[in-house]
Amino acid sequence: MVQKIALFNHKGGVSKTTTTFNLGWMLASKGQRVILVDSDPQCNLTGMALGEETEDDEARIQEIYNTTSNIKTGLAPAFESQPRAIEAVDCIPVQGRDDLFLLPGHVGFAEYEVTLGIAQELSGSIQALKNLPGSINDLLEKTATKFDADYILIDMSPSLGSINQNLLMISDFFWYLQLPIFSL
Numbered sequence: 001m002v003q004k005i006a007l008f009n010h011k012g013g014v015s016k017t018t019t020t021f022n023l024g025w026m027l028a029s030k031g032q033r034v035i036l037v038d039s040d041p042q043c044n045l046t047g048m049a050l051g052e053e054t055e056d057d058e059a060r061i062q063e064i065y066n067t068t069s070n071i072k073t074g075l076a077p078a079f080e081s082q083p084r085a086i087e088a089v090d091c092i093p094v095q096g097r098d099d100l101f102l103l104p105g106h107v108g109f110a111e112y113e114v115t116l117g118i119a120q121e122l123s124g125s126i127q128a129l130k131n132l133p134g135s136i137n138d139l140l141e142k143t144a145t146k147f148d149a150d151y152i153l154i155d156m157s158p159s160l161g162s163i164n165q166n167l168l169m170i171s172d173f174f175w176y177l178q179l180p181i182f183s184l
């Protein structure tokens with residue numbers, strides 16, 4: 001059974017993304033199968049995991065964005081009322097580290113924030129919204145099953161919005177990150 005761990009702080013710059021990547025790498029190096037989930041529309045984890053360093057890399061990563069499934073396309077059946085079931089995302093293997101995979105983020109994922117917020121408040125009374133609050137968990141569980149994952153590590157955006165509320169509710173553990181303040 002997969003364990004989902006959310007890495008959270010409502011501020012930026014406290015090492016959520018860096019810790020997600022390095023924790024995932026370490027767990028995978030110890031033989032665990034790990035999926036890194038980029039839920040931050042800034043997509044820094046996606047860039048880090050795909051090795052975004054040069055201009056050539058940017059073109060390669062753009063190609064990946066355009067052709068592979070990601071957190072937004074994975075949730076589209078629920079959020080865009082498409083008549084099909086949610087399916088596991090085709091995660092991307094992280095180069096150089098067996099057993100480590102990326103569920104890519106998408107800059108447009110933020111578009112689902114308002115809809116999810118309404119659904120979380122009103123889903124008891126509006127039939128069409130009832131599937132939304134459970135859809136992120138459904139996507140992650142199906143993806144974990146497909147990849148036989150032991151851990152899902154979720155890199156969150158710095159906010160207290162409805163997507164983060166949902167991610168914290170569906171996670172087994174969360175890590176509230178605070179970088180120590182150094183004085184030089």
Ligand SMILES: Nc1ncnc2c1ncn2[C@@H]1O[C@H](COP(=O)(O)OP(=O)(O)O)[C@@H](O)[C@H]1O
Nearest residue numbers: 009011012013014015016017018019044158177
């Ligand atoms: N343990 C660390 N020690 C020193 N610098 C770090 C550490 N973790 C992250 N950083 C640096 O801090 C900055 C913010 O880290 P990042 O992981 O992007 O934070 P967040 O995802 O919370 O916004 C980056 O420049 C990163 O390289």
Ligand SMILES: [Mg+2]
Nearest residue numbers: 016017040044
């Ligand atoms: Mg980040």
